[in-house]
Amino acid sequence: MLVLTRRANESIVIGDDITVTVLAVTPGGVRIGIDAPRDKRINRAEIVVAVGDANQEALHASADASAQEALLAALGRRGPERESSS
Numbered sequence: 001m002l003v004l005t006r007r008a009n010e011s012i013v014i015g016d017d018i019t020v021t022v023l024a025v026t027p028g029g030v031r032i033g034i035d036a037p038r039d040k041r042i043n044r045a046e047i048v049v050a051v052g053d054a055n056q057e058a059l060h061a062s063a064d065a066s067a068q069e070a071l072l073a074a075l076g077r078r079g080p081e082r083e084s085s086s
Contacts, residue, residue: 004012011021017037024031034042 006012006022008022008025011019013019018040019035021033021035022030023033036042
């Protein structure tokens with residue numbers, strides 16, 4: 001990881017087309033501006049993690065539901081077992 005010190009109104013340039021500028025520094029945090037082409041996706045890390053976690057949960061729920069449906073279908077094809085009455 002590259003660590004740089006910047007003050008308000010100072011920037012860093014990433015590649016040929018991305019500029020990150022420190023807009024303000026307050027006790028509550030740092031405000032930054034990012035100038036990048038529209039085709040570049042820019043997301044906060046916690047959002048990327050949350051979406052990934054939600055996708056994994058959905059995948060597991062879907063797999064569980066598919067397994068249940070397959071099991072029920074297999075049982076349905078075999079038919080319920082019944083006791084014979086004499």
